[in-house]
Amino acid sequence: MNIIKTDALVIGGGAAGMAAAVEIVERGYKTILIERDNNTGGVLNQCIHNGFGLHVFKTELTGPEYANLFQKQMNEKGVEIHSNVFVLNIDNENKSVITVTSKGMCEYRTKVLIMCTGARERPFGNLRIPGDRPAGIYTAGVAQKFVNLMNILPGNKAFVLGSGDIGLIMARRLTLEGMEVKGVAELMPFPGGLARNIVQCLDDFDIPLHLSTSVVNVKGKKRLESITLCEFDKETREPLKNSIRDVEVDTLILSVGLIPQNELIEELVDIDCVNRGAVVDNYGRTSKEWIFAAGNNVAVYDLVDFVTLEGKNAGQSAAEYISKGNLPEKYREVLRGENVGVITPVRVCTEGAPFTFFIRPKKSMDKARVIICDGLKVVTKIAVKPAEMIDITISSELLKEIRKRGIEKIKIDIEEVK
Amino acid sequence: MMDKKDIVCISCPIGCNLHIEFKGDEVIVTGNRCKRGENYAVNEIKNPLRVVTSNIRVKNGKYPLASVKTDGAISKNNIFDLIEALKCLSIEAPVRIGDVVIENFKDSGINIVVTREVDEEM
Numbered sequence: 001m002n003i004i005k006t007d008a009l010v011i012g013g014g015a016a017g018m019a020a021a022v023e024i025v026e027r028g029y030k031t032i033l034i035e036r037d038n039n040t041g042g043v044l045n046q047c048i049h050n051g052f053g054l055h056v057f058k059t060e061l062t063g064p065e066y067a068n069l070f071q072k073q074m075n076e077k078g079v080e081i082h083s084n085v086f087v088l089n090i091d092n093e094n095k096s097v098i099t100v101t102s103k104g105m106c107e108y109r110t111k112v113l114i115m116c117t118g119a120r121e122r123p124f125g126n127l128r129i130p131g132d133r134p135a136g137i138y139t140a141g142v143a144q145k146f147v148n149l150m151n152i153l154p155g156n157k158a159f160v161l162g163s164g165d166i167g168l169i170m171a172r173r174l175t176l177e178g179m180e181v182k183g184v185a186e187l188m189p190f191p192g193g194l195a196r197n198i199v200q201c202l203d204d205f206d207i208p209l210h211l212s213t214s215v216v217n218v219k220g221k222k223r224l225e226s227i228t229l230c231e232f233d234k235e236t237r238e239p240l241k242n243s244i245r246d247v248e249v250d251t252l253i254l255s256v257g258l259i260p261q262n263e264l265i266e267e268l269v270d271i272d273c274v275n276r277g278a279v280v281d282n283y284g285r286t287s288k289e290w291i292f293a294a295g296n297n298v299a300v301y302d303l304v305d306f307v308t309l310e311g312k313n314a315g316q317s318a319a320e321y322i323s324k325g326n327l328p329e330k331y332r333e334v335l336r337g338e339n340v341g342v343i344t345p346v347r348v349c350t351e352g353a354p355f356t357f358f359i360r361p362k363k364s365m366d367k368a369r370v371i372i373c374d375g376l377k378v379v380t381k382i383a384v385k386p387a388e389m390i391d392i393t394i395s396s397e398l399l400k401e402i403r404k405r406g407i408e409k410i411k412i413d414i415e416e417v418k
Numbered sequence: 419m420m421d422k423k424d425i426v427c428i429s430c431p432i433g434c435n436l437h438i439e440f441k442g443d444e445v446i447v448t449g450n451r452c453k454r455g456e457n458y459a460v461n462e463i464k465n466p467l468r469v470v471t472s473n474i475r476v477k478n479g480k481y482p483l484a485s486v487k488t489d490g491a492i493s494k495n496n497i498f499d500l501i502e503a504l505k506c507l508s509i510e511a512p513v514r515i516g517d518v519v520i521e522n523f524k525d526s527g528i529n530i531v532v533t534r535e536v537d538e539e540m
Contacts, residue, residue: 048533050487060469200468
């Protein structure tokens with residue numbers, strides 16, 4: 001088997017992986033990025049709409065433009081990109097990664113590994129919707145790849161299940177490409193995506209949004225012929241039987257959530273059961289000292305900008321680990337208090353550099369206080385909602401204070417301000 | 419003639435709830451967190467504007483399509499005209515980010531530019 005030695009190996013060429021690779025190579029270490037597709041950029045390549053980069057570049061870019069800025073940096077700075085490489089196994093003892101490439105099997109031996117494998121869309125099978133299993137049911141990302149990369153229209157009449165941003169954006173995209181989008185259904189009584197996307201993707205094109213509604217049956221022999229919609233009571237979640245109705249469509253688009261992809265490391269490192277991703281500290285380090293992780297495989301972020309920042313952070317830490325041979329070991333656990341759902345990082349090393357917590361609140365609040373360590377730091381935020389992560393910066397002074405006071409668990413609460 | 423209207427600002431992901439009041443010819447906007455909200459509200463009343471993104475066919479390219487965008491906002495009423503215009507066009511690879519595919523679309527002063535690099539097919 002072919003053996004390749006490197007200082008740093010990044011798995012996954014999406015937003016997190018590209019940012020991490022640039023940071024490491026900039027510090028003078030040999031960096032290889034492996035990607036299973038034939039091009040880097042990940043999902044950014046098919047997200048042709050604009051709105052990316054407001055935090056990182058202070059301007060609105062489309063997905064391909066955002067990816068291109070990092071692809072150029074990787075080329076200029078000398079990141080070695082190995083595409084069409086598929087990882088089979090990670091060997092913790094030998095710090096090696098076994099892969100299949102177009103030229104056969106290849107073993108990568110590395111000092112550090114940065115996992116940037118992203119997330120996968122929740123598939124139809126996972127929803128347990130009864131009925132037939134015809135062609136014509138696609139996840140939003142697959143439909144997006146068909147339309148924006150392959151020049152294929154998935155059907156004529158579509159319905160979208162789930163009101164996440166990708167679903168809303170696909171409703172508009174398919175309409176512009178000539179499909180009739182009959183509506184969007186959302187099981188929750190409020191939309192999953194941003195208000196701006198309800199306006200510019202649905203309202204602009206008169207696409208109806210059905211809240212507290214879901215698809216309860218799909219029918220069709222070979223191709224999808226119709227779906228059955230049912231409304232649910234907002235409080236009891238009981239189905240409202242007189243609301244049941246069929247809609248004739250040949251295409252059902254699913255925008256029902258993302259699942260972090262951790263098959264390669266889930267038996268090696270600790271996994272957080274709420275984030276459904278690798279447990280990482282503020283260095284982006286997993287529970288194995290040579291393995292770092294960043295991006296949607298750690299937790300599903302709202303904005304690519306946040307993923308880029310996490311990728312950069314993991315890259316910087318990985319470079320520091322290569323140069324010093326170790327990083328401070330002692331960490332404190334983060335304790336989820338009131339209204340805290342997904343949060344990263346879930347461990348904090350107080351010797352580390354300043355960092356940012358990304359927190360998904362469990363419910364919508366007009367005004368909320370984010371309370372760190374029972375009042376050591378309090379930040380007031382307006383219009384807090386589960387669809388938008390809150391970012392809270394933790395300074396070196398605050399880390400020093402936590403050390404000084406001997407606080408063992410870093411508790412975070414989100415409290416509604418009435 | 420209505421004298422009040424509530425809309426959601428689409429200038430950024432925050433999505434402020436804008437409240438618009440009309441006093442004669444004057445438009446008074448409240449609820450915006452920044453200047454862009456006010457501009458958006460005034461445009462939304464007079465002539466709603468949108469940035470549009472789509473694709474254009476590429477000949478002899480590594481990929482069949484290149485993504486494109488308007489380099490500024492165009493009138494909402496012209497969105498489908500733009501999509502139709504793009505359907506009738508194709509460009510030759512290689513294409514670079516920023517290449518103009520339609521200049522001064524419908525005399526709006528807005529160009530349609532490429533947002534994806536597509537190399538020639540080897």
